[in-house]
Amino acid sequence: MKTTRQQQEATRRQILASAVDLMTRQGFDGTTMKDIARAAGIGDATIYKYFPTKDRIVVGYLDDAVQQALDAALQTPGFAGYQLQEKLQRLTDAVLEHLLADREFVAQVRTLAQRSPLSMLAEPLAARQRLREAVASFLEAAEASGEIEPCDFKGVAGSLYTDYLAGVVTYWLGDTSDEFADTAQLVDLSLGVLVQTLRSGLVNRVLQLGGFVLRSQMARMAQHRSGLLGLLQLARQTVGSAPRREQAGEDAPPAPARKPRAARPSAASASKKRKGTP
Template identity: 35%
Template sequence: MKISAKQKIETRQAILDAAVALIIEKGFRATSMRAIAQQAGVGDATIYNYFPTKEAIFFAYYEDRFAQAAASLQRIEGLDEHSFQERLQAFFEEILHAFLPDREFLQATFHSVFFSIPPNSRELRPIQEPFFATVSAAFAAAREKGEFEDMLFEEIIVRLFWDYCIGIVLYWLKDASERFTATSVLIDKTMDLGCALLRANVATKAYDICSFLFRSHVLARLESMRPGADALKTIVTAFMEGGDGRKSTKR
């Protein structure tokens, strides 16, 4: 019998729900694929048509939750009027809200998912994509409103926000304060600092200082070296003038 797309979605969700419930009840190691299949009401072989391993179920759970948070953010009324900081803080609130019903599940699986494999591994990409897209959109909106100038290393900064998010979730998982007020305060204070640095365009200014020192001292020394250094100087100069997407101004 052919299974409809709707049935596939429902079965997939049943497997995810079963995995969450069993891991909260029994723990990560004591939960088997067979037990998850039985809890979900699917055959022992059927579960592998959806998820090849228990770890794949966990990755799918986090992929869904980050996508849910990104979608919830877009439904906030007046989002376009939010500042960059307000937009990102709202996004982090949506992420924690998405995780809240399954906090015990996160305590059992979060470390194994996000710290057992390299941060740029293909398993993490579907989880990271809605996050990166949301933060990049916040940068684009901030530039349009004149909050930020064009800045170097924006892609790297977006990825640093991912690391920041992982740190916030880890802190939240340990937070015993009432209604997680300590986490809210931490987000407020760290976002204040981070956004102040972004508004000051610290990364670009630091790069300009390093570039100036490099040109003034390293390249000057290369000029005084033997002719064999000319090739190296040419490569370095080309990188400094074009590698960051800007042309230098000769004085």
Template identity: 55%
Template sequence: MRISKSQQDKNQRQLLAAAVELIVSQGYERTTMKQIARAAGLGDATIYKYFPSKEKLVLGYYELAVREALAQTLKTKGLADYGLQERLQRLVDAVLECLLPDREFVAITRGLARDNPLLLLGDALPGKAALKAQFEAWLAEAEAAGQIAACGFKGLLAGLMADYVFAIVVYWLQDESAEFSDTTQLTDLSLGLLVLMLESGLINKLGELGGFLLRNQLARLLQGGGALELLSLARRGLGAAREARP
């Protein structure tokens, strides 16, 4: 018997909720697909109709979280009047808000990326394709409105910005500051720097070099103690340069 799309979504969410609870309570390795299916109130074989493996189930959790964060962001009142930086900030905040209730689960399962390096390539990261598409659309809108200089590689930049969101999540998991204030500051500084570079046209001059540095060094930079100071200095420098232009 075929079930409705709404019932399929409900079953999927039940499986994900059960997986989060079990993995947090007993660990990733000790949790089995059968346990997850039974905790969700579904048949042992039913789970495989939604997720062919435990790894795919975990990735499905992140895919859903990103989709929900995007939906929440696009429903934000007055979003059409937001500038580019405000839109980017709202989306990063929405991703962290969606993950916050399951922060322990996120901390446990982030190791999947380390154990599966292919996830870090292309659009294999869960939710990356959706993030990339939204970032590219926002960049195009900002360019058309004259808010940023013409950018000849919006697709590449949008992909790097999607990677940036996942790097922020890694930083957030390690953030022990009150109410994650360090993550808030890092996000504000880094997005402010990016938008200044886009407004000035400097991003076009960095080109492939900037892409290489962002993709290969961003995670290491975010884990370093001087990341906030470096970003603050760079942002102040670009801001001063913009104000000095005739």
């Protein structure tokens, strides 16, 4: 009997859930495709119709998690009226919220990515393309409202954001502060620096330096936690003190007031959701 699309999607999700559970308990190397198939209640050969390798299962999990987080962020009440920084913060928070329940598994994924980076980067993830489009739309809306100066690198901003997001997740995995307060500060400071830079019209400097910093330095700096936060605080103060360019004979309009941020998961809810989180 031919399976429907809904049945196929249900099987796919069951495979992912079983893989996450097994790999969390047994490790990536200690889990086989046969183990996952049997835990998912499907035949040993059937699993290969959905995922040819364990690496693809991991990538499938990440793709689903990010897409669900993006959907959740876009469906936030009043999201369309958020300012640029609030939109990016809400999206970043949503990703961390979706990864929270599987935090120990995500830590294994990070180790796998460091061991075999090409297996992660080579995949044409649908979530990656959606992130690029979403960030570009955020920038377009900010331009249209006069919140930021016009910028001509909206096409690459999404790619930079995915690199930034990977750095935030790496930092979050090592964050032992109460309710991940250090990660919240990192996100607030770093996105604050970005938006203030865009408001100041320093777009060319962002274009020249942003890709290098995010791609080459974020993961390394995340290991020096206090130093990274201090650098971001200094950067925000420096960029925030730069005068904004005047527009056609009149002062640039002041930036509208920020909307309150979405609440982060509490320590109590985090402890209930986490599976063996350190």
